[in-house]
Amino acid sequence: MILDLNITSSCLIKKDSVYLNGKKLFSYLDTASTNFLLSAYRFFEMNYPKFYKMDNLCKLGWLASEILLKESFVKDKYVPEEIGVVLLNKNSSLNTDLKFYQTINEIPSPSLFVYTLPNIVIGEICIRNNFKGETAFFIFKKFNSEFIQQYVNNLFNNNILQACICGWVEFMDDDYKAVLLLIEKDKSSISKPFTIFNINKMYH
């Protein structure tokens, strides 16, 4: 059976602005991306000390997931194993790879090394929310809505997941973008059908 899934929440972070379900909630004009991430963290009054330890890719993905889930997501509807995370990006963890590489001839940094894998951002989101379902990280040259739709649909159709965060999290110097979608079976007053057209609309 092919299910009709819904995008029940969407968060877009790009060009110094944060959008939730298409509405701009925050913008901060600063050329440095790291300042922006910290300002957003403070603006949304988040309190999660682990945030400060994260690399930029994780900070970006984690922030987007917090904002994505903050209004409408009812976690208790699901058991932890039914909630998954599927993410894509272009340059893997290369931004942190370069930072770790700077340390390897002196004292290699274990706290940087752990972030030289792209799927760590998924781990951070799972730890924060106690999500224990299927997770996967893919590398694509460009945002690929068709793949996201097909892959996540398959996870629902095979009853592997009942809720899924999916999307794109890319961080390379000051070029960064996060687009996260929350996919669920049930519709809501603001949900949109999980179609390639709608996924693309949220990316741009």
Add this chain to the structure above:
Amino acid sequence: MKDVFIVSDNILSPIGTTTTDNFEKLKKSVSGIELHEKKSYSETPFYASLFDDSLMFDNDTKILCFTKFENLIINSIRQALLNDAINIDLKKTLLIISSTKGNIELLENEKYTKELINRISLHTSATKISNYFELKEEPLIISNACISGLLAIITGMRMIQIGKYENVIIAGADVISKFVLSGFQSFQAISKEKCRPFDNERNGINLGEGAATIILSSNKKIGSSIKVAGGSVSNDANHISGPSRTGEELSYAISMAMKNANVSNNNIDFISAHGTGTIYNDEMEGNAFFLQKLQNIPTNSLKGYFGHTLGAAGIIESIISYKSMEQNLILPTLGFQKLGISKPINICTTLNSSIINNCLKTASGFGGCNAAIVMSKN
């Protein structure tokens, strides 16, 4: 749902350049792990399974513009395609690449530029490899720490099951460089001796280089006797660099993989564990097997032969496991002497003949990820 057959394979490792070569040497307890004194990698000597680069590559000029990582993958796929019994239509074929760090060693040898960043990116490698084989579909790239290889097999299986592709080529590789070695050293995760999975004296991993290819197909005519019957992935939601203390999450992935494959724990005849040789991974895996009541099933780890080959590990170890199924022969766990985990699992120490109809293969990695697949005889 369509059956998914394993129709060809290759392992390219410091032990051998074909699957048969590797398997025959493993039967004789040959290991690729040696003590290396390579100052460009590490100030101190270290145990690892590394290619002798001067012997490795052929003189095919077409391949010279590829990096070592890409060369490994291309050579492995070429070997897998040489199998006469298969004649797959590459136009109806998906390529999935599995790697944790791909071309990262280029950082150590080349000047840092924007072009270099693009050259390092996995999507650049994937495009070049795909073009080399004249594949039409955009390749998929999976970079999901140490479960990358198993996740690639699971993804390939599903792509065939949903009828999207007739064939999937799954290829994985990782190159060991100062970047990777120094990182694991900084974690105190590298063993001071040859690794000893599940042993009382274990103290870490050995890294290994390698590439491997599995070709899956829904086409029974070209199919072997072994199927990828099921797979599952889970997350610990516990710690980014340490596994779950309980093993419940890997246990869940195992249960779902068995359910997906339509087998129960009574049907599993053999387990190929991740068995890295670190204190916490092996303990966690033992807990997970015990939770699934699999503690009596013959279990091995292949890390003592190949080391931890990162993005290739899941593929290399799955191939060796189904060769074990074909030959009904379970390989011993090299490096293991005395059980050093709290649950009494059944680690194989000798070459054992045993009928294997269903095999469970597991992996876990940084980011709290776990994966399990079940391979079955048709």
